[in-house]
Amino acid sequence: xxxxxxxxxxxxxxxxxxxxxxxxxxxxxxxxxxxxxxxxxxxxxxxxxxxxxxxxxxxxxxxxxxxxxxxxxxxxxxxxxxxxxxxxxxxxxxxxxxxxxxxxxxxxxxxxxxxxxxxxxxxxxxxxxxxxxxxxxxxxxxxxxxxxxxxxxxxxxxxxxxxxxxxxxxxxxxxxxxxxxxxxxxxxxxxxxxxxxxxxxxxxxxxxxxxxxxxxxxxxxxxxxxxxxxxxxxxxxxxxxxxxxxxxxxxxxxxxxxxxxxxxxxxxxxxxxxxxxxxxxxxxxxxxxxxxxxxxxxxxxxxxxxxxxxxxxxxxxxxxxxxxxxxxxxxxxxxxxxxxxxxxxxxxxxxxxxxxxxxxxxxxxxxxxxxxxxxxxxxxxxxxxxxxxxxxxxxxxxxxxxxxxxxxxxxxxxxxxxxxxxxxxxxxxxxxxxxxxxxxxxxxxxxxxxxxxxxxxxxxxxxxxxxxxxxxxxxxxxxxxxxxxxxxxxxxxxxxxxx
Numbered sequence: 158x159x160x161x162x163x164x165x166x167x168x169x170x171x172x173x174x175x176x177x178x179x180x181x182x183x184x185x186x187x188x189x190x191x192x193x194x195x196x197x198x199x200x201x202x203x204x205x206x207x208x209x210x211x212x213x214x215x216x217x218x219x220x221x222x223x224x225x226x227x228x229x230x231x232x233x234x235x236x237x238x239x240x241x242x243x244x245x246x247x248x249x250x251x252x253x254x255x256x257x258x259x260x261x262x263x264x265x266x267x268x269x270x271x272x273x274x275x276x277x278x279x280x281x282x283x284x285x286x287x288x289x290x291x292x293x294x295x296x297x298x299x300x301x302x303x304x305x306x307x308x309x310x311x312x313x314x315x316x317x318x319x320x321x322x323x324x325x326x327x328x329x330x331x332x333x334x335x336x337x338x339x340x341x342x343x344x345x346x347x348x349x350x351x352x353x354x355x356x357x358x359x360x361x362x363x364x365x366x367x368x369x370x371x372x373x374x375x376x377x378x379x380x381x382x383x384x385x386x387x388x389x390x391x392x393x394x395x396x397x398x399x400x401x402x403x404x405x406x407x408x409x410x411x412x413x414x415x416x417x418x419x420x421x422x423x424x425x426x427x428x429x430x431x432x433x434x435x436x437x438x439x440x441x442x443x444x445x446x447x448x449x450x451x452x453x454x455x456x457x458x459x460x461x462x463x464x465x466x467x468x469x470x471x472x473x474x475x476x477x478x479x480x481x482x483x484x485x486x487x488x489x490x491x492x493x494x495x496x497x498x499x500x501x502x503x504x505x506x507x508x509x510x511x512x513x514x515x516x517x518x519x520x521x522x523x524x525x526x527x528x529x530x531x532x533x534x535x536x537x538x539x540x541x542x543x544x545x546x547x548x549x550x551x552x553x554x555x556x557x558x559x560x561x562x563x564x565x566x567x568x569x570x571x572x573x574x575x576x577x578x579x580x581x582x583x584x585x586x587x588x589x590x591x592x593x594x595x596x597x598x599x600x601x602x603x604x605x606x607x608x609x610x611x612x613x614x615x616x617x618x619x620x621x622x623x624x625x626x627x628x629x630x631x632x633x634x635x636x637x638x639x640x641x642x643x644x645x646x647x648x649x650x651x652x653x654x655x656x
Contacts, residue, residue: 176350181343181346181350184346189339192336196335207319211247211317214247214317215285215315215317218237218250221233222238222304222313223312226252226304226312227306227312231261235261241317247317248264248295248297248318249264249265249266249292249316249318250262250315250317250318251263252314252316253270253313253316254312254314255313255314257269257270257273257276257277258270264318265292265293265295265318266292267290267299267316270301273288273301275287276301276314276316280311280314283303283305285302286300287299297318297320298318298319298320299317299318300316300318301315301316302316358386361384361386362385362389364382364384364385365381365392369396372396377400377403377404378404381393381396381397383397448478448481451474451478455474458471499539499622500538500539500541501536501537501538502536502538502541502544504535504574504576507541507545508528508532508548508576509528510545511548511552512528512552515552515553523556524555524559524560524562526563526564529564529565529567535574539622539642540622543618543621543622544618544622547614547615547618547619547640548576548578550615551578552565555578555579555582556580558583558635559580559581559582559635560582563578563579563580564579565577565578565579569644572643573643574642575639576639577637578638579635580636581633582634582635583635584631584635584636595613595616595628622643623643624640624641625640625641626639626640627639
């Protein structure tokens with residue numbers, strides 16, 4: 158019952174209303190007009206048939222009535238008139254003279270036709286006439302037929318009547334049946350539109366509309382189901398394609414915004430580093446010349462005085478001058494603005510040279526850096542001096558932090574060269590972030606043992622070569638510093654020997 162009542166409700170879908178108003182309703186109107194004209198045509202045919210029946214009856218009894226009228230045989234006339242009642246639809250029959258006076262009658266008939274224009278016209282012209290009249294409260298239809306002798310002379314008038322409502326009653330049932338059929342067709346069409354629309358297209362439209370509403374509410378990841386007719390599937394496919402494009406555009410926009418933020422941050426960092434570099438360059442230049450003079454004077458005094466105490470004091474001065482000279486060199490390296498003159502470099506040779514350069518600074522008790530096998534045979538494009546300086550700084554930090562071992566690992570993956578320097582020291586201090594550790598003049602070493610420029614110099618050199626510098630603590634203890642540099646050549650299959 159609920160389902161039927163839902164089908165009978167006026168369509169809520171504008172598409173259903175459009176189909177009903179522009180398709181079903183015109184068809185029903187056309188059907189109604191066809192029924193109307195058909196009933197009118199049928200009514201005319203039936204009326205003509207009923208008239209023809211009366212005419213046939215009149216023709217059948219006109220000759221015997223004419224003979225009886227000429228012979229003055231009233232019983233014969235009456236017998237012929239009564240014979241017409243064999244047909245149930247006949248209500249009366251009568252014979253009149255040419256003046257309209259009643260001669261004989263049976264059933265319902267007019268008593269006098271002297272004033273009937275149709276009767277006078279039938280006698281005058283000799284043609285059949287018809288009329289509607291009220292007799293004894295009945296609405297009757299009458300046909301008037303002239304009665305002629307065998308020579309064709311009119312000597313009387315025959316009237317046959319039937320009820321006027323017979324003409325309408327004969328079509329009442331047919332008309333009622335036709336309009337009931339039209340109403341059933343209208344109701345059936347309405348139900349077909351509702352049911353057919355829901356099954357064929359409506360549910361898929363609601364499903365698509367639901368998907369669009371979910372997307373409008375912010376569910377960008379939602380996609381419409383490809384179901385229903387091919388046209389709706391194409392619309393759903395277009396919606397999904399549009400959502401995919403929007404999602405891709407949004408991702409690209411986020412990436413561009415992130416890149417823009419990174420570029421802005423890099424620009425700020427470069428501006429800051431440029432200012433620091435100018436300051437550092439000036440300080441290094443001003444300190445370099447006096448330190449050289451001091452070291453030269455101390456060496457001359459050492460040559461002139463040979464006593465042990467003076468030599469010990471002067472050597473201590475030279476050690477401090479050397480420390481300051483190292484600081485000046487680091488300041489100059491930090492302030493150095495490289496010229497983009499990159500050349501092909503062997504990674505294995507670069508690592509060997511860095512380890513060799515550091516060996517002059519190491520003491521016997523220090524951990525010795527070890528290059529782990531195998532070392533891929535690859536060629537790197539870059540500034541040899543700057544890359545060697547970066548590796549020396551990393552190795553120096555690792556040796557100073559290590560307890561017993563420092564190792565170097567080289568990997569090639571996805572077009573990138575990764576050089577990792579690992580130590581077994583205390584690891585990165587938790588109170589410092591990676592950004593702080595890579596900032597200039599930030600050092601985790603004891604006062605007087607570090608300048609805080611080592612990692613800043615490494616970061617600067619790595620960025621010059623479009624690489625990345627990553628700092629992390631190892632699970633087994635110690636620190637891992639990883640340099641990732643882009644490669645421009647293929648990796649060879651043969652490994653090189655260990656250093």
